[in-house]
Amino acid sequence: MEKINPDLQMYARKPVGIVRHQPNFNPNKYISIQSRVNTDPVFEKEYISKLITEGWYQMADKNSILSDEMKGKYFKYRLNGNGMSKAEKGTFRSGGIIVGKDEENGEYITYKSFNGSIFPLQIKDILEIYIKDPNNKTRQVKKEKVYRKTVFFNEVGPKTNFPVYLQSKITGNDIVVYYARDSGRARIFMDTLKYNYARDTGDWGFK
Numbered sequence: 001m002e003k004i005n006p007d008l009q010m011y012a013r014k015p016v017g018i019v020r021h022q023p024n025f026n027p028n029k030y031i032s033i034q035s036r037v038n039t040d041p042v043f044e045k046e047y048i049s050k051l052i053t054e055g056w057y058q059m060a061d062k063n064s065i066l067s068d069e070m071k072g073k074y075f076k077y078r079l080n081g082n083g084m085s086k087a088e089k090g091t092f093r094s095g096g097i098i099v100g101k102d103e104e105n106g107e108y109i110t111y112k113s114f115n116g117s118i119f120p121l122q123i124k125d126i127l128e129i130y131i132k133d134p135n136n137k138t139r140q141v142k143k144e145k146v147y148r149k150t151v152f153f154n155e156v157g158p159k160t161n162f163p164v165y166l167q168s169k170i171t172g173n174d175i176v177v178y179y180a181r182d183s184g185r186a187r188i189f190m191d192t193l194k195y196n197y198a199r200d201t202g203d204w205g206f207k
Contacts, residue, residue: 037092044092051076055133062129066106070098072184075111076130083125090127098184151194152207153177162186164195169202177204 081089180186198204
């Protein structure tokens with residue numbers, strides 16, 4: 001695998017067209033959380049405190065982000081000031097979801113940001129990495145959907161190396177209900193309320 005082309009670090013990523021915003025969203029007036037953290041010390045302190053309350057913590061070893069278990073997970077980070085972007089040491093980035101890594105040399109990851117753009121991030125440019133403890137369940141203001149009757153899944157798609165199973169209530173056999181593209185998407189599918197209801201109750205079927 002070739003190393004990241006340095007030129008890739010120098011241009012602005014354009015958001016993909018499929019990202020949806022609120023009807024009143026104005027990109028010319030919007031100030032991102034990332035920008036506020038980097039320019040407003042008071043807001044930075046409040047925001048970091050909020051992250052800690054929600055279960056976010058700093059990784060002890062930044063190279064741990066290269067582990068296979070990290071794919072499909074959300075992260076945030078600070079730059080060390082040595083990158084080609086010339087961002088100052090400690091600059092905060094909102095990050096996104098990890099989608100890939102340098103399999104050969106372990107020098108970088110790629111992630112999908114919250115505006116849909118894909119970014120490469122070199123490990124040597126990172127000062128700190130923050131991830132969320134999956135065991136920390138914060139209370140959500142928005143009510144989660146509760147399933148009280150049979151849930152149905154679509155017929156499974158093309159076979160992959162990442163099948164997700166549910167046990168048949170009738171035969172007791174494990175049945176594939178979803179073929180994921182990768183381990184990250186399989187994990188996301190198994191974290192859904194629908195899947196957990198089906199697994200815990202056996203009250204499920206195919207459409």
